[in-house]
Amino acid sequence: MPGEARVLAAAEASLNGNRRGLRKLWPFLGPAFVAAIAYVDPGNFATNIAAGSGYGYMLLWVILVANLMGMLVQSMSAKLGIASGMSLPEACRKRHSKPVTIALWLIAEFVAMATDLAEFIGAAVALYLLFGLPLLPAALVTAVGSFGILA
Structure with missing residues (x-):
């Protein structure tokens, strides 16, 4: 390339x-x-602010462990890519059988949808908080904006 x-x-x-x-x-x-x-998004901010306002510092350890696990997975994926020239999904496909690969793909798709749902809800809540737009119209505006960006 x-x-x-x-x-x-x-x-x-x-x-x-x-x-x-x-x-x-x-x-x-x-x-x-x-x-x-990937860590700086409206859904993440909204979740962290809501958890912080509700529980104070009691859940700070969860944020620390989640970020450390994210760093671990990213560094291991980077090492895999440097050593083998393959991405994590490519290595999984090469190493595992077809049913296991399909199961891993379905899990990854579910996780991606769950992450996108948090982003979507975070954007709709932000429109509600900033402009007083009710949640259903805010969700529709967010959907139109998402489709516009992805198109």
């Missing part, structure tokens, strides 16, 4: 010391930005 060759050339220039400042780090930050954005 042409984009991949450009990234590799930029990474090599950074490692050789030909780049300075933030430009030196830029080739290595792409996946990090994608992973970081």
Whole structure:
């Protein structure tokens, strides 16, 4: 891929010391930005704020453990990708039988839908809180916005 060759050339220039400042780090930050954005979303903020206002610091350990587990899984997936050149789903497909692979795919789809549902509800609640829009119309506006972005 042409984009991949450009990234590799930029990474090599950074490692050789030909780049300075933030430009030196830029080739290595792409996946990090994608992973970081997964944690910064309206649903996550709404959930954390609601839990914090209701339970105070009693559930702080849950946030800590969840973030540590997320970092562990992401670092292990990155190591797998570096060592084998395969993503986690590709490695699962190569290693496991077809029924196990289908079960893993269904679980991943369910988790993705649950995550998207939290995002969707978070956006609808945000429209309700910011503009006083009732939840059903806020959900419809969120749905139209989501389809517009994905189209």
